[in-house]
Amino acid sequence: MSDSVDKLVIFLAKRDGIDKLVKTFQYVSKLANWRVEASYPDISKRFKNWEVAAGLSRKAFRTGRFLTGFNTLRRNPGSTPVLRLLAVLSNSGEMVYFFFDHFLWLSKIGTLDAKLAKKMSFISAFGESLGYVFFIIADFILLKEGLKAERKLKNSEGEENEKEIQKIKGDRIMRLMGVAANVADLIIGLAEIEPNSFCNHTLSLGISGLVSAWAGWYRNWPT
Numbered sequence: 001m002s003d004s005v006d007k008l009v010i011f012l013a014k015r016d017g018i019d020k021l022v023k024t025f026q027y028v029s030k031l032a033n034w035r036v037e038a039s040y041p042d043i044s045k046r047f048k049n050w051e052v053a054a055g056l057s058r059k060a061f062r063t064g065r066f067l068t069g070f071n072t073l074r075r076n077p078g079s080t081p082v083l084r085l086l087a088v089l090s091n092s093g094e095m096v097y098f099f100f101d102h103f104l105w106l107s108k109i110g111t112l113d114a115k116l117a118k119k120m121s122f123i124s125a126f127g128e129s130l131g132y133v134f135f136i137i138a139d140f141i142l143l144k145e146g147l148k149a150e151r152k153l154k155n156s157e158g159e160e161n162e163k164e165i166q167k168i169k170g171d172r173i174m175r176l177m178g179v180a181a182n183v184a185d186l187i188i189g190l191a192e193i194e195p196n197s198f199c200n201h202t203l204s205l206g207i208s209g210l211v212s213a214w215a216g217w218y219r220n221w222p223t
Contacts, residue, residue, distance in 0.1 A: 027209030093131025129189035
């Protein structure tokens with residue numbers, strides 16, 4: 001039986017695992033920078049550097065990630081026409097996000113013209129936000145179907161039914177974590193697409209980033 005260290009090693013061996021750890025660094029440092037910016041400018045600058053470095057590192061880790069959405073559509077697009085349509089829309093948005101994020105990263109590190117960064121950031125965030133909307137809709141549909149299936153199983157007896165109910169409950173928790181992460185990331189995306197006082201506030205961005213990171217920790221942690 002694996003202990004916590006074994007599970008941590010497995011978690012950090014995954015691309016999503018290391019991404020969630022570095023995302024935690026990114027948004028903890030963002031909040032820390034905001035908290036000490038006025039009173040301790042030297043320390044604030046160090047936190048800002050940490051935030052920027054973590055953000056750029058995450059972009060490097062995501063190289064080729066756009067192929068994940070393509071493979072999902074190729075292998076398992078959904079069980080119904082509605083879910084297949086939502087899968088196409090959500091994964092297409094995610095593919096746009098990850099693909100143009102490559103160019104954003106290259107422009108930010110100076111390989112490409114720095115002037116491209118703003119345009120690449122907008123396109124990437126637009127695709128990301130669009131994808132999250134359809135991921136959230138799909139998750140709510142599947143949550144509703146899970147509740148219906150659970151009620152049906154509760155009306156009949158049997159050990160197999162109990163196992164299925166537990167499986168449905170486990171899936172529900174994972175989907176709720178997914179919804180929490182997608183809503184949080186949608187707030188971050190909207191801050192880039194349509195800047196406003198709520199989404200662009202450092203506290204909103206910091207908390208949203210940590211909610212997304214920690215929901216990802218939960219979903220990717222080995223059982």
